[in-house]
Amino acid sequence: MDIERVNLPGIGMQHSVTTSRGRRLGVVSHHTGRRDLVVYDKDDPDSTVVNVALTPDEANVVAELLGTARIVERLAELNRQVEGLVTQQIAIPAGSPYDGRTLGDTQTRTRTGASIVAVVRDREVFASPRPDFRFVAGDVIVAVGTADGTNAVASILTDG
Amino acid sequence: MHGILLVEIGAIILSLGLLAALASRFSISPIPFYLIAGLAFGTGGVLKFDESESFIVAGAEIGVILLLFTLGLEYTAAELVGTLRSAAPAGLLDLVLNSAPGVAVALILGWGPVAAVAMGGVTYVTSSGITAKVMGDLGWLGNRETPVVLSLLVFEDLTMAVYLPILTALLAGAGLLAGSITLAIAAATITVVLLVALKFGHVVERFVASDSEEVLLLKVLGLTVLVAGVAAELKVSAAVGAFLVGIALSGPLAHTAREMLTPLRDLFAAVFFVLFGLQTDPGSLIPVLGIAVLLAFTGLITKAATGWIAAYRAGLGISARWRAGAALLPRGEFNIVIAGLAVTAGVNERMRPLAAAYVLIVAVVGPIAARGAEPLAKWITARSKPSLVKS
Structure with missing residues (x-):
């Protein structure tokens, strides 16, 4: 599965994926730690139809429910943030x-x-x-x- | 004596609070309300404030510095440099399309070339603050046009860094030689600051960093105002100095600094908008109203076209193109800042009411138009592809 990653200057980061059944999902990661879970329109891949704002804690819970892959992302982020780590x-x-x-x-x-x-x-x-x-x-x-x-x-x- | 001073300051800030509450109720920018408040209080308006004038003037100056400082904080040096190449074609189109109406109006009215440069700035810059808020409020951040819109805003940010020193030099009436020296100093300063921010940002950060929020607040505020003052002495404009300090700070420190300085900025920026309104004679609005409406209408169309074309170039669909156009519409703080700089330096006094009326219209219409963009785009898509309409 390909993860599309785009920088949002001043806001954070936008990640999106397309599932094998053709639905597009995305996560907007704010610098503040807020996460928006978004679902794109079936007919219009540019537009979101569902938008759920999550606090950092809520995002962690959802991530744990979905799997443990988030730990890897968190480590990669740590690596980026702290040089020499x-x-x-x-x-x-x-x-x-x-x-x-x-x-x-x-x-x-x-x-x-x-x-x-x-x-x-x-x-x-x-x-x-x-x-x-x-x-x-x-x-x-x-x-x-x-x-x-x-x-x-x-x-x-x-x-x- | 002192009691009256406090009563005046208190009355002004309290009424601004009430207006901001009203604005947030309708979720539009409070800037137009502040301007109207200034118009009501000031020259030829209903109320008179004499005692608090020096407080308002100094507060307004700090407001401009903090507005530019937080604008610089918004993007890191890496983001600015990184976006430059990818956004350049759309960014240049944005600059040409949207400064042209202002330049044209100033020249037609016979205000002269310096005023034309200033008016170009007034019609050009999108309010990144209002735009980011509109996109957040409408849940557009996940959409695919969002990176396109943001990179245009970043490009405008960079343009400001070049434009403001040029404008300041022109306004100072500098000759060719003195003007080019000022420009050279400005260009060198910007390059040095970008380099320092990219390579030695951590040195600056170590200097201001502190566990105590109080220490951090005082250090950052002091450094910003000091650099702004030095920049003003060097004739590079205080606003540019503050903007560069904002760019030099990045990472977690920038985040904390923004959180702490935003309330201060909101206070003093509000004072700045009120002062701009105060100094505008409400009676002078009427003769320029026709031009302002025309200019606002043109400004809305050229910005919408800019967003539409940028999204089209990025390969996005119809709805994304309309949203990109709508998101870019609002103008606000920096258009007033530019007009303020110009009028203070003695450019045609009529620019003040014209800029005020222009921003009043566009800052209100922009966010409302953004709300209408999505339904409009859906309607157009439905009409152009009747096969997709469920019957």
Whole structure:
């Protein structure tokens, strides 16, 4: 599915997609955090017929209902906003000292400054894992921090 | 003595509040109401204000500075530079089509070339504030003509950055040499500010950034007024200086600064519009009314045509073209700012009532016409494609 992305100077961003059944949907992202969910006219692809304004919290709820893909967008946004911040996906290898241990045990945030913001297991995304989240070999964690910090996370998860 | 001063200021601000409430009830811009209030209070009007004059004059000046500053804040330097290339053809068309009526009227009335340049500005600029509000209110932000309309507004913004110093130089009656020096200074300043904003925006931001909103407010306001004052001393126009400070700030800081300064801007800009009305003799409106109506009518048609053509060039359908035209119609704050600059510098006194009447008409008719655009476009589409009409 192609996402069409247009800048709206002074307002924010306009994303739109066309579904396989030919309906066009869009999201207007305001700088203020407001999101407008829009549905385009069947006969006139330039015009919206439905327009729902969402607060940031409401938008998050809708996004969670629709799936977890929003976390990825949020990370990309973080990356754009803060120069020098990187996201890294790190697999927990078999034989890792943390296979079977919890996120809290790793103390990665204290030791590296980087944060583990999500864990992908069997194509399922666990957003914002809590300290008692238990890792299993094969999990892929998503770490956010400086390049040095996320590299340090990788070496901790591999070698302890 | 002091009591009377406070009574006058209080009465003015309170009546502006009541007028703004009325305007928001009909969801149109309050600017025409402020102008009418000024007309009612001022020269030859019903009421007289003497004590508060110096407050109003200083307040109006700060109002202009804040209007231009928040205009600069609206777009980041990257957006300005990025839009320049894609919007240039439509933007130039916009400039030519919409400044031509003003230039023509000034020349026909024999006001001279300097007044013609000023009148061109008065008829040209769309009010980005009113347009953005109209599009938001009508739920048009998701539509496909919205990026087209916005990029035209950004282009107008850039044009203002070049136009205002030229106008100021001309108004100062500068000769060819002095004029070109002023222009060179202005062009250099704009280039430097754009460069600084693009490359070193974070340095400026670090200077003003603060966790305390109070500190941020005072720093930003102080910096803006200071730069505006220095620009005025350099004969580049205070308005341009403030505009450039706005462009130099971007990112989250710009967002916070806008939130904090918008209430101040609303207050002082209202004072500016009132002053413009105050200085306009209501009696002088009548002789220029015919020209103003004609100019407003032409201005509505040329703007609608601009939007229509820009949307057509972007490959959009009929309804989107009509909406783009309608969205661009409203004129407002900057047309009055330009007329104010010109009249203060001694250009033909009749420009004041003409600009006031022009903005009064267009700022009211624009948003109303925008509401009618969609039904009109539907009706036209239905007529031209009878096969699609359900029977």
